[in-house]
Amino acid sequence: MSRSARWEARREAIVDTSAQLFARRGYHATGITELCEANDLGKGALYHYIESKEALLASIHDRVMDEVMLGADRVADAGGSPSEQLAGLGRALLDVIHRYPDHVWVFLHEFPALTGERAEKFRARRGEYERRVEAVLRAGVRSGEFRKLDPWLTARAWLGMHNYTYLWLKPGGRLTARAVARPFAEIFMRGIQGAE
Amino acid sequence: MSRSARWEARREAIVDTSAQLFARRGYHATGITELCEANDLGKGALYHYIESKEALLASIHDRVMDEVMLGADRVADAGGSPSEQLAGLGRALLDVIHRYPDHVWVFLHEFPALTGERAEKFRARRGEYERRVEAVLRAGVRSGEFRKLDPWLTARAWLGMHNYTYLWLKPGGRLTARAVARPFAEIFMRGIQGAE
Numbered sequence A, B: 001m002s003r004s005a006r007w008e009a010r011r012e013a014i015v016d017t018s019a020q021l022f023a024r025r026g027y028h029a030t031g032i033t034e035l036c037e038a039n040d041l042g043k044g045a046l047y048h049y050i051e052s053k054e055a056l057l058a059s060i061h062d063r064v065m066d067e068v069m070l071g072a073d074r075v076a077d078a079g080g081s082p083s084e085q086l087a088g089l090g091r092a093l094l095d096v097i098h099r100y101p102d103h104v105w106v107f108l109h110e111f112p113a114l115t116g117e118r119a120e121k122f123r124a125r126r127g128e129y130e131r132r133v134e135a136v137l138r139a140g141v142r143s144g145e146f147r148k149l150d151p152w153l154t155a156r157a158w159l160g161m162h163n164y165t166y167l168w169l170k171p172g173g174r175l176t177a178r179a180v181a182r183p184f185a186e187i188f189m190r191g192i193q194g195a196e
Helices: A005-026 A032-041 A044-051 A052-079 A080-099 A101-113 A116-143 A151-167 A177-192 B002-027 B032-039 B043-049 B055-078 B084-097 B101-113 B116-143 B151-167 B177-192
Strands: none
Touching: A005 A032, A005 A044, A005 A052, A005 A101, A032 A044, A032 A052, A044 B055, A052 A080, A052 A101, A052 A116, A080 A116, A080 A151, A080 A177, A080 B043, A101 A116, A101 A151, A101 B002, A116 A151, A116 B151, A151 B151, A151 B177, A177 B151, A177 B177, B002 B032, B002 B043, B002 B055, B002 B101, B032 B043, B032 B055, B055 B084, B055 B101, B084 B101, B084 B116, B084 B177, B101 B116, B101 B151, B116 B151, B151 B177
């Protein structure tokens, strides 16, 4: 491994460990001292990898958004009907929630702690994903596959149903992401299908 | 007002003000000093109304659960078909989320901070509500109104869709609780209806 690849790998590990800590204890209540201890690093060494505590929080958010957008891109590349696309987005989203329970917990709880440009960037990325969901709903309405519906509100129903699984969908749990995605897609798709 | 009614009213006001503070800053990061300042009380006076910071957190949870269970009782008393009951539960739940944004934020984010008996009590009450939703789903499957479905998982889909509105359903916002409850019920009911 090159020096920069080692730095990158260590930084990623710090982001993961810190996500665990923030998820258990809360962002505001977790100090640099605790981050140093959890990562087995001195203060100077920690700052060699992260700019600030808030930069660390932003990296946790980016990790989630990177994975979520990667999934969304794969779904878009695969093509298919709006129903197929929406089902694909659901599978991909639940897969991220299932694989990154701590990151997602921090993502969903601590986003108000991001400030300035970091908050802007987060809002923009989150908005980009939400608009993907809305676009699939709009496409389905246009094609007559979905009934006439409010894309914004319907996207919020879909996002809530899927995002909220972070409370109980855990690695090693009773249910796999796929086992949840299928019945969820069935409920949602029947719920918005075109036939009156 | 009697002395005990005045005490009760002041205590309620302290719970509300503290919910605001916990929602903005996080439970762990909010100290007794900040709670005293926000409530314009000295430390001794604050402890005249609350036993501890955790008792305050438990009271915020109770406020939400009291309202949610009151709504669920009204729906049960009104009777009607499982579809009507589920729609009623949705309206009642969104109404609480809409009226208590800070309490609900704290409720959904800070429940892991409750310990011992308080955590037990919270889990029991939350579980009681969730079982009400599952019971309505089961009744609908039995009557043939809903298709054969997993009541636990379907209840989680329903809870996620409704609970997650806490992020954007706010007093004075663009949408009323009723304006959200109707399309949500339409999606969900079509999604689980019996006709194959």
